[in-house]
Amino acid sequence: MSKGDGAVGRACSDRKTDGQLLKARVAPGVELVEDPEGLFELQISKPVGSGSMRGRALSRGLFIALVDFTCTRCPNIPSDTPLQLPSFSSGMWLTVNLCWEGRCEVDIPDGGLGVVAAGDLCVSYSRKRPAEFRYPSGRYRGVELFVNDRVAEEPAFSLLGTGDNVIWRIARKAGPAAVLTGDAELNGRMERLAALLDANDDAMAEYEVLGLLLGLQRRDLSTTKPRFLLTRAQMGMAAAARDEMERALSARHDARTMAAAFGVSATSLNEYFTRAYGSTIATYLRRRRMEEAATQLAQGAKVTETATYVGYANPSKFAAAFKKAYGVPPREWKHASGMGLRSV
Incomplete structure (x- = not known):
């Protein structure tokens, strides 16, 4: 897929006036900002804490973000805010999260809270937006990839196979959430995606996502539940x-x-x-x-x-x-x- 073929970052920048930042207040102490290049940043300040989540769309079905928060909880972006993150207004999506530092709570429907620690890669899926994200140690750094189910329709991901939607297949294997600890291959893919956030190389980033999804297909995710369930x-x-x-x-x-x-x-x-x-x-x-x-x-x-x-x-x-x-x-x-x- 070329950079001009439907890349959401470019589409977003086309609607700007005089290269100005677009901003939307999400909640007290939380603001969503989009720059002229289609880079999104969720900025947090008092009373929530400090830090940001910075990311961009790789395509209409992929969004990559780096998270660096000093807080115990951060509200999610509501569906009715004037400024929306691309890609995820409808359908089901996978969230793949590699924790670098701190700990993150993951909601497990009817099962309490799973706590993901540094070095863990968590795969979860949902059709609903979680109300908030919680960081019990007060500090969190990581990289997150959001994969919409529509990505299976993109030509770049034809290697994932035909028939049943591959994102649905991975979601069924993972259940509400699966956690892989110390998986060098998958963690490496996420690390390289993080490095590509500012590289303006969507083709290489999509290659890493393809490798990540192929790897998840090969894993037995049914046995990889959150280690710490509370x-x-x-x-x-x-x-x-x-x-x-x-x-x-x-x-x-x-x-x-x-x-x-x-x-x-x-x-x-x-x-x-x-x-x-x-x-x-x-x-x-x-x-x-x-x-x-x-x-x-x-x-x-x-x-x-x-x-x-x-x-x-x-x-x-x-x-x-x-x-x-x-x-x-x-x-x-x-x-x-x-x-x-x-x-x-």
């Missing part, structure tokens, strides 16, 4: 424990005490927390305390004051914990930060 109640407990620690990093936070408040065991709460945030409650608290300590020291705080600030009554124990986390004693970190030799 009910909404379980996710709520994990999030509440995280919020409690973030409100007061210096306080003593005991998993047993928090679990008792929810009516579950400490083992269960730690299991939910690890599925959502990638570590136990105690490990998460130690890491966040050291991150905050590093920030305080870089800003000129005294070591003893910093130790107390992050909940250590004994400066020696604080110094040992800090050196274990950062490889240098807190005084050395503070000195190097003050000289501008170390960034935090």
